[in-house]
Amino acid sequence: MQYDVIIIGGSYAGLAAGMPLARARRKILVIDGGQRRNRFAQHSHGFLTQDGTDAGAIAAKGREQLLAYDTVHWLEGKASSAERTEHGFRVQIEGMESLEARRLVLATGVVDLLPDVPGLAERWGSHVFHCPYCHGYELNQGQIGVLASSPMSMHLALLLPDWGATTFFLNDSFEPDDEQLEKFKVRGVRLERSRIARIEGGLDLIMQDGRLVKLDGLFTATRLEMASPIAALLGCEFDDGPFGRTIRTDLVKASTVPGVFACGDAARPGGSLPLAVGDGTMAGAAAHQSLIFGGY
The missing domain is CATH 3.50.50.60 (FAD/NAD(P)-binding domain)
Structure with missing residues (x-):
């Protein structure tokens, strides 16, 4: 089965990326390993309409709303690698068969080194x-x-x-x-x-x-490491910051590899839930438009 878009990472940025694609009735797959960066914090603050809400509850509600669209599929697992194919990209999931999509959105997150x-x-x-x-x-x-x-x-x-x-x-x-x-x-x-x-x-x-x-x-301040090697395996370029590397993207969250978009903490210095949601929304919309107009 080939999807229009595979989103790797099902936390806030990945969920937000899925929403414009789902509303455009595109066939998408979200692959999630269940390791939110803010899983150690009980509450989320500073996110408009959700200030003080349980951080896990926000993610759970986002997943529920996204899966209400019948073109959205969810896979619990870890994407171990990805490569370009003639028609898009192939993603390998640990212990499973590989899956293919025309576009990729990387919402893979980071690991904090204390x-x-x-x-x-x-x-x-x-x-x-x-x-x-x-x-x-x-x-x-x-x-x-x-x-x-x-x-x-x-x-x-x-x-x-x-x-x-x-x-x-x-x-x-x-x-x-x-x-x-x-x-x-x-x-x-x-x-x-x-x-x-x-x-x-x-x-x-x-x-x-x-x-x-x-x-x-x-x-x-923590040192940051990529939580996944996939961006590097695909050949994405990175920006080096004072606390670690981030995936280089343009204003619409397109990476330096055509057809690959990146959002969330892996693709911006710093990071917060509202910024992840905003970036994810942009990445999802841009991925959709690239299916129609090409480019990126």
């Missing part, structure tokens, strides 16, 4: 976050920490005083210069140069000098 601090990973999504716009308000202007992973972490540290009293834990990642120190002073950011030995309790930071620092929330 700083190596004992106790940090266990609190990811509940007490440790990456986005103040998603999680800052709920800290109720309490005690906030920023764990530096590189000089780029300054950006977070200078943002977060709008959400609470902010301490910047340098953790030997870099030493601010005089100009940077002045910026911290203006924003009221306190600097902490002792390393974090481990994290205990809710969010109790045990410092290497033995002190205990209690926080209401801790933010850190």
Whole structure:
């Protein structure tokens, strides 16, 4: 069976990509491995009409609405590779037969690589976050920490005083210069140069000098890795950013490989649920139009 479009990844971006294609009555397949990036967070914030809603419930509702269209098919599995064929693309799914489509939408997501601090990973999504716009308000202007992973972490540290009293834990990642120190002073950011030995309790930071620092929330920038090798296998070009690579796309989310579109966190720096939905919608509409007009 050949589909019009195969969407690899069934989280927010992939679901959103499916909607314009489904409404155009195109035969599509969504392949999903069930690993949402925000699966560690209980609630989603900042998404208009869904603020504070359970993150999993939003994805489940999106899947229910998409599957209400009878040209949409869903496959739970992991796409392991993809290649160009004479008439489009062939996608190999682990433990199954390969499937073909005229177009591909990659909504494959990324993996967060956290700083190596004992106790940090266990609190990811509940007490440790990456986005103040998603999680800052709920800290109720309490005690906030920023764990530096590189000089780029300054950006977070200078943002977060709008959400609470902010301490910047340098953790030997870099030493601010005089100009940077002045910026911290203006924003009221306190600097902490002792390393974090481990994290205990809710969010109790045990410092290497033995002190205990209690926080209401801790933010850190993660390194990003592609969650799937498929974009690279297809020959897509990437953009290198300060926190990792993203699939290079144009304004309509077309990749550098004709017929392949990419959306969501794998195809933009940063990332959030509303941005993933917007990008997915654009990618799905562009994929549909490419079936009619060619190009991309």
